Amino acid sequence: MVKDLRGKIKHQQCLKGYTTFKVGGSATLFAEPTNPEELQGVLDYGKEQGLKIFVLGKGSNILVRDSGVEGLVVHIPRGAFSRIERSDEQVLVEAGVSLPRLIQRTAEWELKGLENLVGIPGSVGGAVAMNAGGKYGTVERWIEEVSTIGYDGALHSYTRGQVDFQYRNAGLGQKIVLGARLRLEKGSREEILHRMREVYEEKSRSQPLSAKSAGCVFKNPPGQSAGGLIDQSGLKGLKVGGAMVSRKHANFIVNWSSATAAQVLELIQRIREEVKKRFGVWLEPEIKIW
Ligand SMILES: Cc1cc2nc3c(=O)[nH]c(=O)nc-3n(C[C@H](O)[C@H](O)[C@H](O)COP(=O)(O)OP(=O)(O)OC[C@H]3O[C@@H](n4cnc5c(N)ncnc54)[C@H](O)[C@@H]3O)c2cc1C
Structure with missing residues (x-):
């Protein structure tokens, strides 16, 4: 009903x-x-x-x-599904919490682990669904349990071993992440804040963090860097209308001037064709195209 x-x-x-x-x-x-x-x-x-x-x-x-x-x-609107609770090294967090806020909060609690994910925007739900992360680890590493509601309305909770975490994918299919239970480690506030600054500085040196983008457009092919392949193809700065391959990081497309989705998609196609021609690699998108 x-x-x-x-x-x-x-x-x-x-x-x-x-x-x-x-x-x-x-x-x-x-x-x-x-x-x-x-x-x-x-x-x-x-x-x-x-x-x-x-x-x-x-x-x-x-x-x-x-x-x-x-x-x-x-x-999930701002402010909804926004509970964060701590019990010793365990943190229970709902899907609507922003990942940066969770990182900040766990640092205040002197719990370490998530400082490695600094610079990744988005919600906890998105981070779990995408198994977000980078070279310093992915969300999966700190997860003990994920709770979901299926599109059919059924509630489930999965232990870490029951979730098929892969590269930028938690394989949850037709389910909405409601929250997660994480296990972090005790650390010192100073050490955690220092690491947060370190990771953030490294990211802001190499990525256009304040531009309009969706992060890395393509998945890294096994053993290779998508950004490296695009850069070596000489595509940094290539534009289609208001969409441009970032000059700072070749795996980012930035909306520098009122881009349309069609322009972004055309740029994606051009990048894929050029990288295929030069290196024989067909890049797969990391971003979700709706
Ligand atoms: C500047 C910038 C830097 C970035 N850097 C990184 C990085 O270093 N590493 C990285 O992994 N990503 C990075 N990203 C990509 C992005 O931030 C992450 O994938 C993030 O986890 C997505 O969260 P979101 O809430 O924005 O999800 P959305 O973009 O809203 O959704 C992404 C996918 O997750 C699904 N989803 C969202 N919420 C839920 C939910 N509650 N339940 C089930 N499915 C859900 C959506 O259906 C969609 O398929 C970056 C993006 C930007 C703009």
Whole structure:
């Protein structure tokens, strides 16, 4: 039985402002549930209407096409699903918390581990779903348990070993991450803050952190660096309309001047073709294209 969702579901909501790329069209339907009951109601509605579900966190790894998204976009709004609790070295965190906030909070608690993920934007839900991370480790390393709600409304919780964490993918399929239980290690505040600064400085030297982008566009092929291949193909600075291969980091495409998704997609295609021609490698996107 679908609960009363009046005013909770919007039609033709433009998604541009909900992504860090700042491009793309509208969602046919858009819902912002603020608690588990509303989320359940929204999912029931989607099921009843036979709608395709899209889960939107903080939109830092998504490219929305100009034609928009046909289906129901479920967005966890700011301030919802935002609990963080600590018990010794364990931290229980809900999906709507931003990853930078979680990192800050665990540093205040003198718990170390997550400082290695400094510089990654987005929500905890997105970080778990994407197994976000980099050369200093991925989220998976600190996870003990993940709780989810399936698109069918079923609640589950999975121990770390039950989740098929892979490179930028937790393999959760048709499930929404509700939260996670992490196990961190005791550390000293000074040591953690020092490491946070170190990692942040390294990232801001090599990545255009304040530009409109969705982070690294392509996955690294096994044993190779996508950014390195693009750089060696001489593509830094290549533009299609308002989209450009970052001069700072070749695996970033930046929206430097009112880019459209079509321009970003054309640039993606050109990069793939050029890298294929030079190195015989077909790059696979890391970003999610909706
Ligand atoms: C400047 C910049 C730097 C970045 N650096 C890094 C980096 O170093 N390492 C890295 O891994 N990533 C990086 N990213 C990419 C991005 O920040 C991460 O992938 C992040 O974890 C995505 O979180 P989000 O909430 O923004 O997810 P979104 O972009 O909203 O969604 C990404 C994917 O996760 C799914 N998703 C989101 N929330 C949930 C949920 N609650 N339950 C189930 N699925 C969900 C979405 O459906 C989508 O498939 C960077 C991005 C930017 C803009």
